[in-house]
Amino acid sequence: MIEIVCIVVVAIVLYAVFNQNGFPVFLFHKIDDQSDTNELEFEAILKHLQEKQFKTVTAREIENGVKIDKKCIMLTFDDGYLNNYQKVFPLIKKYQTKITLFINSDYILENEEVRAADTMHSHYPFLLWSEIQEMQESGLVDIQLHTGKHYFHFVSSEIKEVFTHEENLQDLKNYQELYGREEALEGLPIFRKRGATSQPGFILDLNKLDALKTRISKYSELKLANKALDFLEYGRIETIKEFKKRIVQTVSDNQLAINHYLGYNAKNFAWPWGHFTKNSVEVMGSIGIKGLYTCIKGPNRRKVDLRCIRRDSFRQASLKRFKWKLYLCRNTILGKIYEWVS
Ligand SMILES: [Zn+2]
Numbered sequence: 001m002i003e004i005v006c007i008v009v010v011a012i013v014l015y016a017v018f019n020q021n022g023f024p025v026f027l028f029h030k031i032d033d034q035s036d037t038n039e040l041e042f043e044a045i046l047k048h049l050q051e052k053q054f055k056t057v058t059a060r061e062i063e064n065g066v067k068i069d070k071k072c073i074m075l076t077f078d079d080g081y082l083n084n085y086q087k088v089f090p091l092i093k094k095y096q097t098k099i100t101l102f103i104n105s106d107y108i109l110e111n112e113e114v115r116a117a118d119t120m121h122s123h124y125p126f127l128l129w130s131e132i133q134e135m136q137e138s139g140l141v142d143i144q145l146h147t148g149k150h151y152f153h154f155v156s157s158e159i160k161e162v163f164t165h166e167e168n169l170q171d172l173k174n175y176q177e178l179y180g181r182e183e184a185l186e187g188l189p190i191f192r193k194r195g196a197t198s199q200p201g202f203i204l205d206l207n208k209l210d211a212l213k214t215r216i217s218k219y220s221e222l223k224l225a226n227k228a229l230d231f232l233e234y235g236r237i238e239t240i241k242e243f244k245k246r247i248v249q250t251v252s253d254n255q256l257a258i259n260h261y262l263g264y265n266a267k268n269f270a271w272p273w274g275h276f277t278k279n280s281v282e283v284m285g286s287i288g289i290k291g292l293y294t295c296i297k298g299p300n301r302r303k304v305d306l307r308c309i310r311r312d313s314f315r316q317a318s319l320k321r322f323k324w325k326l327y328l329c330r331n332t333i334l335g336k337i338y339e340w341v342s
Contacts, residue, residue, distance in 0.1 A: 022299030024329030025074040026322075027311040030083040030124070031091075037317040039087055044319040046095040049073070056098040058142035059268035063290045068302040073326070076100045076293065076311060078146055078270055080108055081124055082115075085131040089141070098140050101132075102270035102293065105257035106148035108132065120173065129261045136262055144268040145254045145289075152273070153178060153201040154191035157231040162216060163188045180206040189216045189231065195275030197247055200238035208234045240279065247283045268293065270311075281307055298339025299329045310339070 028036040037045070049056065055072050062068070077084050080103035092099055107126040109115045115125055135141035151174050161167075163185050168175060175190075176182050189212065191202055204212070212234045238246075251269065258266045267290040271280075274295025284292055285307065296310045312325050328338045 019331045020070040021302065022330045022332045022335050023068050023072055023074070023302050023304055024326055025076060025293070025300060025309055025311045026325070027293075027295065027313040028075065028077050028088075029079055030081050031087045032083060033316075035083075035316070036314040037322075039091075041318050041322075042088070043091050043095075045317075045322045046091055046097050048319060048323065049097065050095045058098050059100045059144050059291050059293070060142045060266075061098075062304060062306070063267055068304060070302070070330070072302075074100065076102060076270065078102045079104055079150065080127050080132075080146070082127055082131070083124070085127055085135060089135055089138075092140050093138060096140070098142070100142040100144055100268075101135075102144050102146035102268075103127070103132070103258075104146050104148060104150045105254050107150070108257070133261065143258055143262055144266045144270065144291075145251060145258070146270050147197060147250050147272055148253050148257070149174075150272050151177070151196040152193040153196040154204070154235075155194045155199055156192045156202050156237075157235065158192045159189045159216075159231060160192055161190045163190055179204065179209060181209070187213050187216060191231070195272040197250060197272065198275035198280050199277045200240060200243040200279070202235050203238055204235040243279070244283050244286075247280065248287055251284070251287060251289065267291070271295070296339070297342050299332045299335030301332060 031037060031039055031042045053071060055069070057066055057068070057072050057074055059074075059076070062074075075097065077088065077099055078101075080101060084101060088099065091097075104126075107121065109118060109126060109128050111128060111130075115128060118125065132141075132143060136143055152171075163175060165172075165186060168185075168190070172185075175185060175188075179185055179188055188209065212231065215231075255266055258264070267288060269284060269289050269291070270293035276292070276294065281292060291306045291309060293309045293311055295313060296308070297312045298310045300310050310329075312329060314321070314325075317325075328335045
């Protein structure tokens with residue numbers, strides 16, 4: 001009997017110590033029926049946060065050492081969609097909620113005419129710089145880094161599939177850059193890929209592309225015969241020095257665009273697709289990036305580890321689901337268990 005009492009007492013003490021000790025950071029992209037949550041539920045979430053007197057903080061405020069107390073939370077939006085201006089901005093003004101946008105600056109446009117002509121993103125149009133400026137001037141929106149183009153690259157010679165226009169049209173520009181050509185992509189191999197800022201890439205030898213294609217045409221037979229496939233001879237792995245140079249260029253282009261239009265040096269970066277490695281974290285640190293935002297679920301401590309800020313995301317979330325995640329991410333012990341099992 002005494003053991004049970006001890007266990008219950010320890011559990012209550014642990015709960016009390018760790019409850020409301022975490023700092024929840026959430027990741028959204030768009031607010032609509034197909035995305036993270038819809039407009040109605042998002043408004044309900046903001047209303048709930050206001051009623052319960054939560055304080056929303058931004059990446060820039062954290063970078064500048066704002067004190068994170070038990071009522072602080074952070075809402076982030078990645079990529080930079082027009083949806084953020086049309087649907088999110090009116091609501092955050094209504095509830096005076098602060099958000100952070102991590103933008104792909106190469107996709108942000110100058111004016112409506114250019115946006116109308118941006119056929120590559122016609123299903124999910126991006127923001128204009130003037131809309132971003134208006135949001136920034138409200139004092140509610142912090143703009144930060146997410147690379148210029150949200151590109152992936154190949155990271156090993158392990159083949160995954162073969163390029164077809166039908167399947168890969170959405171990422172056509174990305175593949176054109178990787179293959180160094182605009183035509184005759186059909187049948188080229190797609191190797192294992194990760195976000196382009198995550199680790200050194202597998203760079204194809206463009207002179208060997210046609211030879212590679214011929215070999216790939218036999219790919220299905222080889223696969224059927226279960227033979228070990230090695231395509232390393234058709235390219236090489238990028239050196240750490242080249243990798244670092246590339247990241248420096250990517251981040252600096254992203255920073256220059258933000259600085260040009262908004263007038264400050266952004267120092268917080270969200271990894272595209274959440275992909276990163278020890279190498280990329282080190283490179284980011286060495287070039288002065290202060291906060292690195294991941295897609296790892298779970299709680300952050302209130303003394304935030306800026307090298308690895310956890311962000312929980314949603315899929316058609318309701319207020320009920322949001323509350324549940326909020327509860328878990330504020331309790332560092334329950335949140336940790338949630339992180340392990342999810
Ligand atoms: Zn993204």
